[in-house]
Amino acid sequence: QVQLVESGGGVVQPGRSLRLSCAASGFTFSNYGIHWVRQAPGKGLQWVAVSWTDGSTRYYADSVKGRFIVSRDNSKNTLYLQMDLLRADDTAVYYCARVGGNFLAFDFWGQGTLVTVSS
Amino acid sequence: DIQVTQSPSSLSASVGDRVTITCRASQSISTFLNWYHQEPGKAPKLLIYSASTLQSGVPSRFSGTGSGTDFTLTISGLQPEDFGTYYCQQSSTTLWTFGQGTKVEVK
Numbered sequence: 001q002v003q004l005v006e007s008g009g010g011v012v013q014p015g016r017s018l019r020l021s022c023a024a025s026g027f028t029f030s031n032y033g034i035h036w037v038r039q040a041p042g043k044g045l046q047w048v049a050v051s052w053t054d055g056s057t058r059y060y061a062d063s064v065k066g067r068f069i070v071s072r073d074n075s076k077n078t079l080y081l082q083m084d085l086l087r088a089d090d091t092a093v094y095y096c097a098r099v100g101g102n103f104l105a106f107d108f109w110g111q112g113t114l115v116t117v118s119s
Numbered sequence: 120d121i122q123v124t125q126s127p128s129s130l131s132a133s134v135g136d137r138v139t140i141t142c143r144a145s146q147s148i149s150t151f152l153n154w155y156h157q158e159p160g161k162a163p164k165l166l167i168y169s170a171s172t173l174q175s176g177v178p179s180r181f182s183g184t185g186s187g188t189d190f191t192l193t194i195s196g197l198q199p200e201d202f203g204t205y206y207c208q209q210s211s212t213t214l215w216t217f218g219q220g221t222k223v224e225v226k
Contacts, residue, residue, distance in 0.1 A: 035215070037217075044204075044206065044220040045206055045208075045220070046217065047215045047217060050215070059213045061214060062120070095162055103169055104151060104153075104168075104169075105153035106153070106155070106163070106165060106208075107165050107168075109162035109163060110162065
C-alpha cells in the first residue's frame with residue numbers, strides 16, 4: 001500500500017536550519033510528483049513546494065523561496081526539504097503529499113512532522 | 120499567484136442536512152479545482168478532483184460542480200463522520216494554492 005512517512009521535525013531556533021525527509025513506499029516513486037504542504041497550529045493548509053518526477057523541475061511558494069530547497073533521491077525513494085533561515089512563522093506541521101497519477105490533486109498524504117521555530 | 124476564496128468560513132449543520140460550500144478563484148482555472156476533508160489531528164483526505172470527479176472510495180453523497188472561477192462542493196445528507204474542515208485547492212498553475220477552509224460543526 002502507498003505510504004509516505006515524514007521525519008526530521010523538531011524545535012529549532014530562529015535563523016537556524018532543519019532538513020525534513022519524506023520516505024515513500026508502495027509505489028514507483030520516480031513516476032510521481034511530490035509536494036510539501038504545511039499547516040500552522042490552528043490554521044489552514046499552505047502549499048510550500050513541489051519536486052516533479054526527475055527532480056529538476058521544482059517550484060516554491062513566495063513565502064519560502066530563497067530559504068527552502070526541495071530535492072529528491074529517486075534511488076532512495078525519498079523527498080527532502082532543506083529549510084534555512086527559519087522564522088517563527090515557519091512553525092507548522094509539514095506534510096508530504098503525492099500527486100495523483102492521472103490528475104493534478106493530492107491522492108496520498110503522510111502523517112506530518114512538526115517543526116517549531118522558537119528561541 | 121491565483122487566490123482561492125472559500126465561503127462560508129464556518130457553518131453549523133445537523134446529521135442529514137444538505138451542505139453547500141463554495142470556492143471562488145481570482146482568475147479562471149478551468150476545472151483544476153480539488154476538494155479535501157480534514158479531521159482534527161489528521162492529514163487531509165481527497166474527496167473530489169478536477170472539480171467534479173469523485174475520488175475512489177468516497178461516498179456518493181459528495182459532489183462537486185463548477186468551472187472557470189466558481190465552484191461548489193455539496194454534501195447530500197451530512198453524516199457524523201463528515202464534520203471537520205473542508206478545503207478547496209487549485210492546481211491550474213505551477214504554484215498551487217488552498218482556500219482558507221470551511222469548518223463544518225454540529226448544530
